[in-house]
Amino acid sequence: MKKRDFKKRNVDRRNAERRSLEQQNPDRQDGARPSSERSGSGQQDFGRPSAAPRSFERQGFGRRQGSRRRGADRFGRPVRRGLGHFFFLALRWATLTLVLFLIIVATWAQPIAPDDSEVAAVKKEATGLWQVGDEVPPELFTQGASLSAGSTLETVPGQSLFLSQVPVKPQKPGILTRVDNVISKSGDLRVLYAHYNALADYGKEVKNISAQMGLVFVNNTRRTVDVYYKRLGKGVNRLSDGTRLYLEDMKPLTPGETIPEFTGSQLGNIVMSHFLKPAPEEKLWGTMNPGGRVWLYEQTGPQGWAIIMGDFVFRDRQTGEVLTLDRLKAGEQIGIRSFIARSNTDLEQFFTQMTTPSAVLTSDQSTYHQRGLITEGITRKKSFTYNAANDGVQTITIGSAFDAQRDDPAKPNYDPTKFSNDAMQGADAYGFILKNQAKPRKTENNGAYGAIYEFTLTMEGPTALAIQGSVAPADNPKIADVDIYNQFITASCDEGEENIRTVRISDPKYMEYYRNPDKLRPVGSGKVLYVFPDEGTQTHVIRIGLAPNSQGPWKLALVPLKR
Structure with a gap:
């Protein structure tokens, strides 16, 4: 392999690491944008994830295997939430609220059953007759x-x-x-x-x-x-x-x-x-x-x-x-x-x-x-x-x-x-x-x-x-x-x-x-x-x-x- 090709690959690798850091810090002040916006496709980039910086791995600051940052995909990249997603959440909460409301109304509306003594008392008053156990x-x-x-x-x-x-x-x-x-x-x-x-x-x-x-x-x-x-x-x-x-x-x-x-x-x-x-x-x-x-x-x-x-x-x-x-x-x-x-x-x-x-x-x-x-x-x-x-x-x-x-x-x-x-x-x-x-x-x-x-x-x-x-x-x-x-x-x-x-x-x-x-x-x-x-x-x-x-x-x- 030619020496300049090797140097080019090193540069490409460092650029990839820098882009990965930019994706993990979307609020940085240099105006960098997520990869989905840079691609112009409007969709998330499911390409190969960038490796975490070696310094993070050595110091133990990397995330545990299988963990995921809130609002990120499985590769740790930020996910953009569209209007459809927020509409779905609103609909789900509205449905749960309605069901809870109906349960409460049904419970309040249900008549309270009298206990046995009350039933017996009403029955005796209605009949006017002695009953076993009175x-x-x-x-x-x-x-x-x-x-x-x-x-x-x-x-x-x-x-x-x-x-x-x-x-x-x-x-x-x-x-x-x-x-x-x-x-x-x-x-x-x-x-x-x-x-x-x-x-x-x-x-x-x-x-x-x-x-x-x-x-x-x-x-x-x-x-x-x-x-x-x-x-x-x-x-x-x-x-x-x-x-x-x-x-x-x-x-x-x-x-x-x-x-x-x-x-x-x-x-x-x-x-x-x-x-x-x-x-x-x-x-x-x-x-x-x-x-x-x-x-x-x-x-x-x-x-x-x-x-x-x-x-x-x-x-x-x-x-x-x-x-x-x-x-x-x-x-x-x-x-x-x-x-x-x-x-x-x-x-x-x-x-x-x-x-x-x-x-x-x-x-x-x-x-x-x-x-x-x-x-x-x-x-x-x-x-x-x-x-x-x-x-x-x-x-x-x-x-x-x-x-x-x-x-x-x-x-x-x-x-x-x-x-x-x-x-x-x-x-x-x-x-x-x-x-x-x-x-x-x-x-x-x-x-x-x-x-x-x-x-x-x-x-x-x-x-x-x-x-x-x-x-x-x-x-x-x-x-x-x-x-x-x-x-x-x-x-x-x-x-x-x-x-x-x-x-x-x-x-x-x-x-x-x-x-x-x-x-x-x-x-x-x-x-x-x-x-x-x-x-x-x-x-x-x-x-x-x-x-x-x-x-x-x-x-x-x-x-x-x-x-």
């Missing part, structure tokens, strides 16, 4: 006549109830209730178990622990016996891993408390709802060989409730006959023992260690002894007639206190509306344990827990059936016990499972019981359980009872469907 004021239950006052309940003869409710919160393993022979005259036995797990591990750190809680059936006969159940509800409100299942019966925290307490009333009503389900046939729970046992229990988490309620019969495996008192041979017995044991305990070994009377834990109730065997008043029946056009409000009181009396208003526990035979009592052969000797004690079932009321209602005209929560008196006359402000009540109508219903009667300020008691409303509110809208005569059977851990007494009210 809240009923306390004044309604004080009107009209009491159908239960002084009346006598009919009871199904021959039934028995195994009741285990004390000690309520056992703190050590043992037998809670022991009855050596539960066979009834008719063969029908109801069991009710309701206890709180207060077991604790007293190691380096005291901590509550899980437990096995329930019943063991004991076959002290010379025959093989099948254990059948007709109805059965059972459950816990806390699992062994500490998971809580039902939270709506939590008590308000007292000042200084940090650990919540649960009354177990929600669980009690869930168990009651399962118990009330219709049972078309008996179901086998287990089989006991002579001298053998069958267990019915729940794994219960620390500080949790365990509740069992069921109807049982015992059949001779060979003959199929239901065992009754008159069919037992001399010395034969079917016993039940309720218990609490640590979760890792071998129950068969536990049973062999808990055979003496001293294994029965002492009752922690000084007022009412709610354990033992009751042989009367398990199922109570009564029929009533009601005319919606003429009778106004009529009430029925159930679950009266054990010591309630209707004779003298000057004496304590006066309740003129109670049934004459509402109280339940029985016997506990292991009521007292003195020097490993069992002494009997009277069973006092305060509130008739485990009993089921069956009311046959023959009604003329559209009728509503309401239930009032308990208004049981408290030690403080200004405020009732905390449980009264948050109650659950369960009932069934006829035999349909779909007609089993639980209502909750709770004060809106219930959680402020200890902090702001003045905000609580007066007790005695209720809710509508069922409505019967037929114009003619109609008959329905209501089944209801005081669920475990619930408070009594209650009042049912028959009222005209029209408010």
